[in-house]
Amino acid sequence: MQDTNRAFRAPGRPSEARRVAVKSSVVDEAREVGGQIYYPHELTVLGRAADFQMRLKATDLSAVTMGLLEYSSPVRIKTGPLQDAYQVNMPLQGRLKLSYGKQTVLASPRVAAIHGLNQETCVEGWQERAPMLGLKIPCRLVDKELAALLDRAPEKPVEFAGSLDLAGRAGQEWRQAVELLVSGLRGSDTLLANPLIAGPAVQAVIRGLLLAAPNNYTAELTGETSAVDSAAVRQAVDFIETHAHLPLTLEDIAACACVSPRSLQLGFRAHLNSTPIQVLRATRLRSAREELLAAGPQARIGEIAARWGFAHAGRFAIQYAKTFGEAPSETVKKPRHFR
Numbered sequence: 001m002q003d004t005n006r007a008f009r010a011p012g013r014p015s016e017a018r019r020v021a022v023k024s025s026v027v028d029e030a031r032e033v034g035g036q037i038y039y040p041h042e043l044t045v046l047g048r049a050a051d052f053q054m055r056l057k058a059t060d061l062s063a064v065t066m067g068l069l070e071y072s073s074p075v076r077i078k079t080g081p082l083q084d085a086y087q088v089n090m091p092l093q094g095r096l097k098l099s100y101g102k103q104t105v106l107a108s109p110r111v112a113a114i115h116g117l118n119q120e121t122c123v124e125g126w127q128e129r130a131p132m133l134g135l136k137i138p139c140r141l142v143d144k145e146l147a148a149l150l151d152r153a154p155e156k157p158v159e160f161a162g163s164l165d166l167a168g169r170a171g172q173e174w175r176q177a178v179e180l181l182v183s184g185l186r187g188s189d190t191l192l193a194n195p196l197i198a199g200p201a202v203q204a205v206i207r208g209l210l211l212a213a214p215n216n217y218t219a220e221l222t223g224e225t226s227a228v229d230s231a232a233v234r235q236a237v238d239f240i241e242t243h244a245h246l247p248l249t250l251e252d253i254a255a256c257a258c259v260s261p262r263s264l265q266l267g268f269r270a271h272l273n274s275t276p277i278q279v280l281r282a283t284r285l286r287s288a289r290e291e292l293l294a295a296g297p298q299a300r301i302g303e304i305a306a307r308w309g310f311a312h313a314g315r316f317a318i319q320y321a322k323t324f325g326e327a328p329s330e331t332v333k334k335p336r337h338f339r
Contacts, residue, residue, distance in 0.1 A: 034054070038067065044076040045073065057185050068182075069131070071126040078121070088115075092130075094125070094128045114213055133178075133182065174208040191306070191312075227269070233257075233264070305328075
């Protein structure tokens with residue numbers, strides 16, 4: 001990670017520099033790095049220039065940019081139309097005034113602000129400490145996940161109402177999904193480097209935003225959907241069993257059966273009393289068990305678990321024991337003729 005106090009070395013585009021940490025007391029440097037990580041903008045210091053300092057940690061995951069941004073004195077940040085991405089900002093403490101066009105949101109740990117594509121944006125505050133988590137989500141990813149949820153291409157871009165209540169149930173659940181992505185800011189050895197974990201984590205954040213934050217597709221997204229028949233479910237199960245070693249998403253599984261993700265989920269509930277992701281997890285558990293049995297006492301349990309998409313060794317062990325009635329460490333000790 002790059003860390004500067006006065007001399008900022010440009011990190012390049014986010015896709016080229018996966019992680020950056022910057023601390024600068026020079027306004028021009030702060031504006032430059034902010035423009036490279038997020039968007040070109042105007043940065044106006046509203047307090048004493050001598051007190052100015054910007055701190056930013058940022059990383060990218062599957063084209064989504066995450067950053068933790070803070071200023072030591074009051075500032076105003078103005079940005080032109082974002083055009084190709086949506087911006088979600090949420091202070092982790094304190095409050096900030098955010099505007100999108102004529103829309104104004106007083107963001108706090110209980111309220112996130114969502115900026116769209118076509119209007120100017122503005123962030124103003126930091127009279128008090130207010131570290132802000134910012135997510136930059138390319139509109140192509142939002143359109144892709146929306147199409148999967150709708151089972152058709154959207155006719156027009158998503159227009160969010162401008163804010164998301166993080167204190168409500170849906171907002172709380174969405175924020176939990178975001179917290180997994182934020183772990184990518186903590187170091188280069190994060191489990192999010194595994195595509196089996198990163199892909200679903202990013203997808204959950206984007207789909208969760210579409211379902212939790214009011215927008216012009218909310219009525220359709222929350223409407224009724226019929227379940228698929230048993231043949232489509234069987235086709236999806238066969239696909240899962242053949243491709244469980246890949247970083248599959250719900251969309252991938254539904255596409256193989258030529259049905260919508262929501263219809264497939266209802267079909268799995270109706271015919272298997274399960275979900276596609278639960279079946280995928282069970283398939284990966286069986287595959288991990290086969291590897292453990294084959295490897296024997298020399299098996300590296302954590303590596304095998306991670307290879308099959310289980311990020312947390314302890315949780316893997318719990319799921320494994322519930323499924324097979326024994327711990328992974330017991331499996332690898334089995335005599336060869338019991339394997």
